[in-house]
Amino acid sequence: MKLTRKQYRTSGPQACHRHGLSTLEMVLCLPILLFIMALMVNFGTVACWKVRSLSIAREAVWSTRWPRSGNSNPRPAYWPQGAGISAAADGNVEALDDPRVDLPVARGPLPFGTRVNEELLDPTHGLRRGSADITRGFPMLGGMGDYHLEAKTNPLDDKWQFRRMGLSSTRQRRIPIIYVLAKAPSNLATAYVQAVSPVLYAPFRDDLRPMDNDEEYRAYGTRFGWGRRSPDFYPRLRRFCTLDAEVAQERRDNLIDRIQGKVERNQDGRIVRRVSSVAERMTRSFIGLYRRVIRALRASGATGTEAEISMLQAKIDTLNQFLQTLRNN
Numbered sequence: 001m002k003l004t005r006k007q008y009r010t011s012g013p014q015a016c017h018r019h020g021l022s023t024l025e026m027v028l029c030l031p032i033l034l035f036i037m038a039l040m041v042n043f044g045t046v047a048c049w050k051v052r053s054l055s056i057a058r059e060a061v062w063s064t065r066w067p068r069s070g071n072s073n074p075r076p077a078y079w080p081q082g083a084g085i086s087a088a089a090d091g092n093v094e095a096l097d098d099p100r101v102d103l104p105v106a107r108g109p110l111p112f113g114t115r116v117n118e119e120l121l122d123p124t125h126g127l128r129r130g131s132a133d134i135t136r137g138f139p140m141l142g143g144m145g146d147y148h149l150e151a152k153t154n155p156l157d158d159k160w161q162f163r164r165m166g167l168s169s170t171r172q173r174r175i176p177i178i179y180v181l182a183k184a185p186s187n188l189a190t191a192y193v194q195a196v197s198p199v200l201y202a203p204f205r206d207d208l209r210p211m212d213n214d215e216e217y218r219a220y221g222t223r224f225g226w227g228r229r230s231p232d233f234y235p236r237l238r239r240f241c242t243l244d245a246e247v248a249q250e251r252r253d254n255l256i257d258r259i260q261g262k263v264e265r266n267q268d269g270r271i272v273r274r275v276s277s278v279a280e281r282m283t284r285s286f287i288g289l290y291r292r293v294i295r296a297l298r299a300s301g302a303t304g305t306e307a308e309i310s311m312l313q314a315k316i317d318t319l320n321q322f323l324q325t326l327r328n329n
Contacts, residue, residue: 038140045139053132053151060087061130065157083134090129113182126158224296233282283323290316
């Protein structure tokens, strides 16, 4: 008779009767399994409170960072009363391994005798410390005793806010506080006054009125409803906040070009760059104004405007001749 696989395992001389061994194995392994489970619970609890202590340390230092005092930040409810929490000044950083802190604008030296207020702008100053510590018992395996956790964090809190610099608003300039600016020699100040005074008190100031306050522009604007604004033809320096002599020279030359006009040609004599002068810009603007007035007069259909149109056309012809002279020069 052929035996099945199950009968073969449970009969014959090789049969092994193991009744009750599985229960014994469970009894022997259960303490080890429970011990491992208790260790896992203890490890998870310690890790959880470690994260909480780090969070408390950060909250402590940020709640006391200027302009806060910490009084308006209540103690977190989950942090036990017996656990420690504190924040205080922690001195300065010995060194920062960051090349950006060594830039001349932050550490100096700067040209022309200008000095940096290193006490104010030094990024290694103003370190604060927030700390938290707690002692707790393990939730399982109490015979292991207590565990103690400490957490610290150190953000920088230097005096870079405008109020801590003694300023009343963000509109006030910080440069005189951050930098100790070099004083100009007295002869330069005198030369500046001597250069400005002839312009301020020049007898031809009324002749400069068309530069930004032309009467014709305002009169025609009121008459035809265009507004009483007059174009501003004064050339100005743009973004001139620099201590680089080469940059200052370049921008000064650009200002002169925009006043006098400039034409650059290549080797073939072709114009590659043209900068319009103040006179050319004003001439084109007034030609455009007179043409708009002529169109408005013709569109109105009013009688008696032909004489005014002829007068304006004569002005346009004169200005075109002047414009041609500027181009030839």
